[in-house]
Amino acid sequence: MEQTRAHDALDDTRVLAGILRATLREAARLDLPLPLVTCPPRQDVQFAPQPPKTPCAYRNPGRADAGGPLVQGMKIAITGETATSRAELVARSVAAGLNVMSSVSRHTSALVTNEAGSGSAKARRAAAEGVPVIDEHTFLRLLGDVRAGTPHRGAAEGAGASGGAASVSGSAGSVSGGAAAVPGNAVAAPASTAVPVPAAAPSTPVAAVPAPRRPAPATTTGRPLAGRRVLILGGTHPAAAAARTRVVELGGSAAINLSRTVTDAVLLPGGEADRRLRRMPELGLPVHDEHWLNAPGTAAPGAAPGAAPGAASPAADASSPEREADRPPSPLVLPRGGVVDLPAPQHDAAPLWHITAAWAPQEAADIDVVAFVLDEDEQVTFDEDFVFYGAPENPAGTVRLLTDGPAEQTIAVDLASLPPGSRKVAVAAAIDGKATFGDVGAVQVTAVPGTGAAPLARATLDAATTERTLLLAEFYRRGPVWRFRAVGQGYDEGLANLARGYGVDIAD
The missing domain is CATH 3.40.50.10190 (BRCT domain)
Incomplete structure (x- = not known):
């Protein structure tokens, strides 16, 4: 076999294939056995096929007890080489009702590994968070008897609640969950407009959720700029x-x-x-x-x-x-931390909601708007539920980055199509470079139903100083009702730390 292009990968492959064909032909003619060696599949994670992620139908029951059974909904991470292929381990875990994660967080129920002291990123994080470690043999044994878990509460549950009218609240509270895990100096909010937190979803279904409050009729008393x-x-x-x-x-x-x-x-x-x-x-x-x-x-x-x-x-x-x-109808003006219930769809098809962030044009700073689809633990189900300019749509197509402009960007959210396990969609902005949101100034956030409709709510987030990442707003479930909240929580660290706090596996 003649080589025409030395050190060319394609030509080298062609020459080697020709040599192998000639060798096999001569061996068959001479009836000589060849010393062929069977190559087992490589277990190195970087070469293993990545099975598709299946959203888990069960709530996370928490950490696995030492020697205790596994429970449906537990978040399981796997690291290191295993005798069983990674694809098979994941498939069996998903079939049993477990939630296999690509990273370790404080919400991880157990880490499966045969080398607890390997020093891998997952093993180090598990040790730091106190996550239980299970070896492969024990894990396979426990997979044979996984206990029943608690299914996610669907949006249709709690039929006693009404979602027909918008209501606004600004109760005091603080941001919790994934974002709170990100170090940084939070922007202090006035006591009357601090960021509220929805009540934690109970582990057992509730009969009903209180109906949203209806706003009082609008008046101009003490509000001379109403509608302006x-x-x-x-x-x-x-x-x-x-x-x-x-x-x-x-x-x-x-x-x-x-x-x-x-x-x-x-x-x-x-x-x-x-x-x-x-x-x-x-x-x-x-x-x-x-x-x-x-x-x-x-x-x-x-x-x-x-x-x-x-x-x-x-x-x-x-x-x-x-x-x-x-002039279109005036939207509700939300303070920082203000909340409004989204109205129930007036037609069979629910509207596609848009969160638009806008700021004054910048010459020395690039700003990116991103979104995270989160479960009840404020964690992404899988890394692809982190939507940003490099991955502008999640696999289900329910959250998309629509506009990528220098002074305005929009996230579209199909709330009606989100699975029951998705409890929140958080929208944030991050600055690439040394500038801060104090340099940028105010950021305006608007919630709009459908395309071309009048905005439902608008908020101006104006308290940033040294922050490089800003949690802008979020849609979150409260029983059967979806709510929109203007957040305005800032962090000095960059986007990578915020993403890690939400459970996204970000390479160091």
């Missing part, structure tokens, strides 16, 4: 944040970028250089000075900075009937 959307121009980060907070206190919504829904602008020191200011006259938007937020009712809409009350042009009146007719 105000864009803040200029100012230092603390000053601009304080101005946006004041807008929300007055019943308005704080805008981040200039759009057709903006009704007013407030000019802080330094805002004169903002290029958007030049567009205000042609858009008919009123521009106010920084004192306007102290008593917005005393200045006529459209008054230029420093102008006397009543000096506004009628054409610039933001509350004119012409402008009101063009």
Whole structure:
């Protein structure tokens, strides 16, 4: 067999195949046995086929007891070489109702390994978290008698609950679960708007969930900016944040970028250089000075900075009937930590919900919006439930990264198609580089049902300083009702640490 391209992989393979064919032919002609050696399948994990992940139908009952039985729903991790192929171990575990994970966390029930002291990443994490270790022989024996577990509660359970009306709450609490495991300096929230936590799902089904509270009829008493959307121009980060907070206190919504829904602008020191200011006259938007937020009712809409009350042009009146007719319904304005129940679908097909994050365009920072599909332990079921720019859709297609723009990105979530074991979809943003969210400023988060519909809720997250990762918002189940929560929890560490906290296997 002639070699035409030395050291070329394809040509080397062709030559070796020709030599083997000639050798087999000559051996058969001479009736000579060849010293062929049977090669067993390699057990090295990096060469083993990866079986598809099957969502577990049972809740995690916790850690495995020493010498005790396995229970359906237990989270099992496997590391190191095993006599039984990895694919077979996984298949038998899944068939028995166990939840095989690709990484170890504090929620792992047991680690299966024949080399507990191997020093692998899983073994080190298991030792650090106190996760029980089971050898392969014991694990195979326990697989023969796995005890019945508790199935996940489906969305249809708790029929006594109603999901027809939206309600807002801002009860105090703190973020728990996977994100809390990520070290970092959390953004402190005021006591009245601290991030709430849904009550832990009980291990036994409950009869019903209280119906969502219906909001009181909207009034403008003490809310002079109700229905208005105000864009803040200029100012230092603390000053601009304080101005946006004041807008929300007055019943308005704080805008981040200039759009057709903006009704007013407030000019802080330094805002004169903002290029958007030049567009205000042609858009008919009123521009106010920084004192306007102290008593917005005393200045006529459209008054230029420093102008006397009543000096506004009628054409610039933001509350004119012409402008009101063009403006979509105002969404609920949520404080940081605020919660709203999602309305029940009005048609047979449930809407595809969108969480859109927007910020002022940045020149020295790239921002990525990501999502995690989480179970009741605030952990991903498998690594592919981490949705980001490199994997913009999870395997089930229920969560997708739709828009990947420099100042706005959108996550689409098909809540109706999520399996019962998926209890939450957390949406976060991360900065690539040395910049922080203090440099970026405010991030606006909007929840929108369907495509082209009016937003249900909007929140402006404005308290970041040194954080490089920001937990923006989440959809989570409360009995049969899905809720949307504006979070605004920040961490100094990068995205990798946040992902690890949610159980994603991130290489060091």
